Amino acid sequence: MGRPRNFDADTVVDRAMDAFWTHGYANTSPAQLAEATGVGKGSLYNTFGSKRELFDLCMTRYDRMGTDLANEVLSQPGTAKERLRAWMRLVVDSDLARPVRRGCLVANTAMELGGHDPAATTAVTVAVEHMIEAFTARIQQGQRDGDVRADVDARAYSEFLMNTVGGLRITTKVSDAETLYRIIDTALSTL
Incomplete structure (x- = not known):
C-alpha cells in the first residue's frame, strides 16, 4: 500500500508549468521541478510518470487556461476590434x-521542440488552433x-492575428509597452 499523497496535483502542475515556462523543457531539471513544486522527485514521478508526462499536462493546462481567458475577454461588451485589442494588451x-x-x-515550446518532437508539435498546434x-x-x-466588414475572411484574419x-510574446522579452501597443494597433488597423 502506497503512502497517501500530501499535495494537490493541480497545484503541482501549475508550479511545474511555471518552471517549464521560465526555463524551457530541456533546461528544467528534475531537481528544479522538485524545488518548484515542493514535491520530491520520487513522488513526482510516481504521480505523473515522467518529466515528459508532467510537461504534457502543463501544456494542456496552459492551453485550457489561455483559451478560457481569451474567451472571457473576447466575450465582454465592445466591438471585435476593442475586445481583440483588450486581449492582446492584457x-x-x-x-x-x-x-x-x-x-x-506555447511559443517557447514551438521554438524549442517544434518540428522535431511530434508530441510537442501537436500540443503547440492544438493550442494555436x-x-x-x-x-x-x-x-x-x-x-x-456590423463592426467588422463582411468581406473579411475571419479565419485568415485570425491566423494573421495569432x-x-x-x-508579440517573443518581442515582449525585449521591447517596451509603447512599441508593443503600436504593433497591436497596426495589426488591428485593417479589421
Missing part, C-alpha cells in the same frame, strides 16, 4: 509585469454585429 501587460519576461509557453477558433468566433460576431500574437 497578454502584453502580463508579460511586461513579470520580473522575468517569459513570453508564451484553440486561439484561432476564439479569434474567428469573435470576428464573425463582429460581422454579425501569428502577430506569437511575435
Whole structure:
C-alpha cells in the first residue's frame, strides 16, 4: 500500500508549468521541478510518470487556461476590434509585469521542440488552433454585429492575428509597452 499523497496535483502542475515556462523543457531539471513544486522527485514521478508526462499536462493546462481567458475577454461588451485589442494588451501587460519576461509557453515550446518532437508539435498546434477558433468566433460576431466588414475572411484574419500574437510574446522579452501597443494597433488597423 502506497503512502497517501500530501499535495494537490493541480497545484503541482501549475508550479511545474511555471518552471517549464521560465526555463524551457530541456533546461528544467528534475531537481528544479522538485524545488518548484515542493514535491520530491520520487513522488513526482510516481504521480505523473515522467518529466515528459508532467510537461504534457502543463501544456494542456496552459492551453485550457489561455483559451478560457481569451474567451472571457473576447466575450465582454465592445466591438471585435476593442475586445481583440483588450486581449492582446492584457497578454502584453502580463508579460511586461513579470520580473522575468517569459513570453508564451506555447511559443517557447514551438521554438524549442517544434518540428522535431511530434508530441510537442501537436500540443503547440492544438493550442494555436484553440486561439484561432476564439479569434474567428469573435470576428464573425463582429460581422454579425456590423463592426467588422463582411468581406473579411475571419479565419485568415485570425491566423494573421495569432501569428502577430506569437511575435508579440517573443518581442515582449525585449521591447517596451509603447512599441508593443503600436504593433497591436497596426495589426488591428485593417479589421
